[in-house]
Amino acid sequence: MSDTIGTVAPLSGTKFFMNFPITATSHTLADYTARGGYQALEKALHQMQPAEVTKEVSAAGLLGHGGAAFPAGRKWGVVKLDDGEPHYVCMNADEGEPGTFKDRWLLEHVPHLCLEGLIIGSYALQGRHAFIYIRGEFDLSHRRMADAIEEAYDAGLLGENILGTGYSCDVVLYRGAGSYVCGEASAMLASLEGKKGWPRNRPPRLTVKGLYQKPTVVNNVETLANVPVIISRGTVEFKKVGTAKSPGTQMISISGHIARPGVYEVEYGYPWQKFIYEDCGGMQGGATLKCIIPGGVSTKLLSAKEMEPLTLDHNSALAGGSQLGSGGMIAIADGTCMVRLAQVIQRFYHHESCGQCTPCREGMGWMERILNRIVAGGGRPEDIDRLYQISTANDGTTICSLGDSAGYACSAILDHYREEFEYFITHKRSMYGGGLVVDDPFASALAATGSQT
Amino acid sequence: MIEFFLDGVPMQAEQGQTVIQAARANGVDIPHFCWHPELSVPGNCRICMVEIEHDGNDPWFDISCNMPVTAGLKVLLNSELVKKIRKDTMAFITLNHPVDCGICNKSGECTLQDYHYEHNGAASLSRDPKTHATKFFPLSDRIMLDNERCIMCTLCVRFTHEVSKSHALGAVNRGDHTLIRPAEDANFNADQYSDNVIDLCPVGALLSRDLLDHSRVWYLQPTPSVCPGCERGCSINIWHRKHEWKLTALDPRMNASIDRVTPLENPAVNGLWVCNKARDLARLFERPRAEQAMQRGTAIPLSEAIASAARLIASSRNPVALVSSWGSNEELAAFHAALAQRLRAFVKVDHMPQPGEVLEDHLLIKPDKNPNRRGALAVFPALPDDVAQVMTPDTDLVLVWGEGFDGARIPDGATVIRLDAFAHDHNARADVFIPISIQTERSGHYTNFDGVVTAFSACFPLKPSIAHAASVFSGIAAALSVPADAVSVQLT
Numbered sequence: 001m002s003d004t005i006g007t008v009a010p011l012s013g014t015k016f017f018m019n020f021p022i023t024a025t026s027h028t029l030a031d032y033t034a035r036g037g038y039q040a041l042e043k044a045l046h047q048m049q050p051a052e053v054t055k056e057v058s059a060a061g062l063l064g065h066g067g068a069a070f071p072a073g074r075k076w077g078v079v080k081l082d083d084g085e086p087h088y089v090c091m092n093a094d095e096g097e098p099g100t101f102k103d104r105w106l107l108e109h110v111p112h113l114c115l116e117g118l119i120i121g122s123y124a125l126q127g128r129h130a131f132i133y134i135r136g137e138f139d140l141s142h143r144r145m146a147d148a149i150e151e152a153y154d155a156g157l158l159g160e161n162i163l164g165t166g167y168s169c170d171v172v173l174y175r176g177a178g179s180y181v182c183g184e185a186s187a188m189l190a191s192l193e194g195k196k197g198w199p200r201n202r203p204p205r206l207t208v209k210g211l212y213q214k215p216t217v218v219n220n221v222e223t224l225a226n227v228p229v230i231i232s233r234g235t236v237e238f239k240k241v242g243t244a245k246s247p248g249t250q251m252i253s254i255s256g257h258i259a260r261p262g263v264y265e266v267e268y269g270y271p272w273q274k275f276i277y278e279d280c281g282g283m284q285g286g287a288t289l290k291c292i293i294p295g296g297v298s299t300k301l302l303s304a305k306e307m308e309p310l311t312l313d314h315n316s317a318l319a320g321g322s323q324l325g326s327g328g329m330i331a332i333a334d335g336t337c338m339v340r341l342a343q344v345i346q347r348f349y350h351h352e353s354c355g356q357c358t359p360c361r362e363g364m365g366w367m368e369r370i371l372n373r374i375v376a377g378g379g380r381p382e383d384i385d386r387l388y389q390i391s392t393a394n395d396g397t398t399i400c401s402l403g404d405s406a407g408y409a410c411s412a413i414l415d416h417y418r419e420e421f422e423y424f425i426t427h428k429r430s431m432y433g434g435g436l437v438v439d440d441p442f443a444s445a446l447a448a449t450g451s452q453t
Numbered sequence: 454m455i456e457f458f459l460d461g462v463p464m465q466a467e468q469g470q471t472v473i474q475a476a477r478a479n480g481v482d483i484p485h486f487c488w489h490p491e492l493s494v495p496g497n498c499r500i501c502m503v504e505i506e507h508d509g510n511d512p513w514f515d516i517s518c519n520m521p522v523t524a525g526l527k528v529l530l531n532s533e534l535v536k537k538i539r540k541d542t543m544a545f546i547t548l549n550h551p552v553d554c555g556i557c558n559k560s561g562e563c564t565l566q567d568y569h570y571e572h573n574g575a576a577s578l579s580r581d582p583k584t585h586a587t588k589f590f591p592l593s594d595r596i597m598l599d600n601e602r603c604i605m606c607t608l609c610v611r612f613t614h615e616v617s618k619s620h621a622l623g624a625v626n627r628g629d630h631t632l633i634r635p636a637e638d639a640n641f642n643a644d645q646y647s648d649n650v651i652d653l654c655p656v657g658a659l660l661s662r663d664l665l666d667h668s669r670v671w672y673l674q675p676t677p678s679v680c681p682g683c684e685r686g687c688s689i690n691i692w693h694r695k696h697e698w699k700l701t702a703l704d705p706r707m708n709a710s711i712d713r714v715t716p717l718e719n720p721a722v723n724g725l726w727v728c729n730k731a732r733d734l735a736r737l738f739e740r741p742r743a744e745q746a747m748q749r750g751t752a753i754p755l756s757e758a759i760a761s762a763a764r765l766i767a768s769s770r771n772p773v774a775l776v777s778s779w780g781s782n783e784e785l786a787a788f789h790a791a792l793a794q795r796l797r798a799f800v801k802v803d804h805m806p807q808p809g810e811v812l813e814d815h816l817l818i819k820p821d822k823n824p825n826r827r828g829a830l831a832v833f834p835a836l837p838d839d840v841a842q843v844m845t846p847d848t849d850l851v852l853v854w855g856e857g858f859d860g861a862r863i864p865d866g867a868t869v870i871r872l873d874a875f876a877h878d879h880n881a882r883a884d885v886f887i888p889i890s891i892q893t894e895r896s897g898h899y900t901n902f903d904g905v906v907t908a909f910s911a912c913f914p915l916k917p918s919i920a921h922a923a924s925v926f927s928g929i930a931a932a933l934s935v936p937a938d939a940v941s942v943q944l945t
Binding site: 179181196198201203350351352353354355356357358359361362363364365366369370373380386389393396397398399 | 494495496497498499500502514516519521538541542544545546548549578579580581582584604605607623624626627628629630631
């Protein structure tokens with residue numbers, strides 16, 4: 001084994017994924033099998049019926065890690081194995097939520113674990129073909145996943161008659177073209193079919209009519225990576241980690257004005273405050289935490305005070321008025337102009353709105369134009385109410401949930417920092433003079449980790 | 454059948470219907486832009502949102518076009534929440550719409566215009582510039598696209614994918630800069646049904662290049678008619694200028710011209726669509742007309758021409774008639790009653806397919822390009838391909854009714870009587886020529902290939918120098934029944 005080239009975060013608790021030193025070869029099949037890889041696949045294929053695998057995943061209480069935290073076992077359970085239709089499992093690796101980059105770590109460092117989860121999932125649903133939709137910008141992840149698939153085929157872990165069990169599965173690796181909305185499951189399937197990446201109305205659900213109008217399960221990378229863990233460790237061991245309602249671990253990617261940004265694996269129920277101030281080293285340059293975006297910019301932000309009593313699990317985040325979402329945290333330091341933050345977020349949503357349904361297509365651009373005007377000094381007193389109104393008009397009225405969440409993102413900032421908007425509109429300048437009080441985050445991050453690049 | 458409630462009123466729905474379909478079947482129209490009974494449900498306009506009464510606390514609302522009716526479902530169409538959502542949605546839809554109704558061809562029959570007054574009515578809340586997009590993008594040789602007016606309902610895109618199957622349209626870009634564009638690998642010009650997207654478009658984004666800036670729609674009136682383009686006989690509306698808006702200063706011919714043709718729903722024949730040939734009926738009917746009765750090229754009064762024709766028929770020994778496959782059932786019956794005893798009649802093909810014309814396709818177009826061949830064949834035998842079989846050398850008179858039969862195929866020495874609506878060189882060579890009316894000047898019925906009989910009505914008045922074919926036949930018959938030297942024809 002070659003030299004360690006990276007470290008994993010020194011965080012206490014059980015690690016399902018970040019439990020090995022990263023070396024130049026740690027992502028390869030040889031290293032992965034040396035760590036006990038593909039034993040879960042062997043166990044599932046040799047000792048378990050497909051329905052038993054689904055039952056095991058259900059019993060483990062595995063929650064989806066893509067953002068909505070929908071129980072994975074329940075999603076799988078909808079697909080009827082004897083309906084005579086082909087079934088598809090798709091790995092959603094189109095990780096585009098701003099602030100989220102935890103799937104990227106998994107794809108780059110444990111591609112075989114993700115793949116093993118996909119094959120087991122496909123076996124559980126008796127799918128002949130499985131799909132991986134990978135974000136177009138993820139170059140290394142794509143290459144590593146492509147290599148992993150090659151290695152798996154060569155080792156007889158994919159293709160015809162896997163491990164001599166008679167079960168066959170082929171994996172299609174598909175690269176996205178840089179659209180945020182293709183991370184939404186139905187848009188992803190449309191894109192996979194070669195159509196424009198437009199989300200589709202439910203009903204019918206994707207588990208009834210998904211890819212090519214056949215029952216399809218779309219799971220996040222991390223969700224599928226949990227499957228081999230559950231199969232090899234067993235439900236009881238899995239449920240010992242985390243909280244009763246959110247068992248297991250969560251990969252958290254943290255960025256922003258944080259001293260040690262990066263990807264961390266935490267057990268559900270880990271104290272949020274401890275995570276930020278101890279494990280991540282607090283804020284850059286000793287700044288004070290102003291607020292935190294907990295799970296990608298689509299989740300409502302939490303002020304430092306709101307965050308403090310919470311723990312890192314879905315129920316606690318929900319009780320705090322937000323969601324853990326995809327675990328893409330952004331820490332924001334005191335002195336950050338929230339009007340400009342809202343502008344940046346809204347520019348993103350305007351750029352990425354797919355243009356299909358009316359409220360989001362028109363509303364995102366409208367909000368950005370209002371925010372641009374406020375930042376340019378042309379704000380009007382009624383603008384704040386207008387922003388609220390547009391957010392509300394988007395709530396629940398769009399095909400996919402991205403329209404709602406775009407509204408939440410802005411209304412949560414307004415809820416917390418309305419006075420900054422009022423100040424900007426009246427004084428035609430930011431409350432904070434426009435500059436950020438912290439150091440250059442990249443320089444500090446490099447200094448903190450001691451990397452040489 | 455299952456029972457559900459619309460605003461508290463119990464109604465019946467069929468299993469599997471969506472709320473919008475069930476409401477429509479019960480005569481309630483839920484506002485919609487993107488939904489269409491014949492197309493898939495994209496649910497993108499969001500204007501058909503309805504609220505459902507339920508026990509829970511959170512309001513339950515969703516689009517009615519994608520909501521299956523369930524037993525006992527309590528749908529609210531006019532709750533405060535629904536009104537608010539509609540108003541918000543209308544505000545969104547008009548946000549970047551130019552609202553240039555004053556110069557828009559769709560004005561007066563625009564769904565957006567109607568819904569704005571019905572569901573919003575307020576001025577725009579935005580103080581920021583609207584987004585700009587392409588104006589007058591030539592989508593095809595027939596259709597202009599104004600991207601700024603487009604509200605992205607995607608009806609046109611779905612039409613080309615699901616009905617016409619040309620797959621010629623798609624959407625490019627994202628967000629509020631999404632544009633409808635022709636597909637790179639398809640040809641919208643070759644789409645035989647392309648003009649239907651103009652009718653489908655709920656706003657003035659897709660514009661007929663023929664009608665563009667030609668007339669306001671409120672100056673026009675529709676007259677139900679039948680497309681004579683092929684044996685399908687699609688039901689159509691022929692739009693022409695209202696009498697009360699008659700032009701006096703401009704070219705008076707514009708008062709009697711076809712301004713546009715739209716499909717008329719007829720499930721037994723054409724459903725909701727017609728092909729582009731029907732749209733171009735003006736080109737078919739507004740060809741140079743024959744307006745003067747003639748005797749070997751010399752103008753004579755109409756009544757004299759009919760008397761002359763009667764004399765020629767009376768003195769012939771072996772006369773043959775070629776009846777028109779564009780004649781209405783009424784005209785064919787009139788011919789049969791008046792002249793079938795005197796002449797051996799055969800049905801001729803008036804129109805052959807033009808070079809490049811589509812012969813037959815998956816949807817409507819049929820190979821026989823005559824509207825009433827089946828109706829004519831019910832009364833008379835078909836003219837054989839080898840005309841010598843029926844026009845033997847002793848044939849001394851040929852009556853040709855309608856277009857499509859030139860003099861070369863008529864036996865030498867035979868007398869020729871022609872009835873035609875359009876100007877042709879051979880008209881002047883006929884021994885007697887009588888100008889007759891076209892479809893838009895008379896009422897009648899056609900029988901299509903399937904045996905479905907459809908009516909058409911007159912749109913325009915007939916000039917006094919032109920006769921209806923039925924009157925000509927009865928006039929000839931009347932003249933034949935009295936001594937030849939006392940002929941005096943009264944046109945009915």
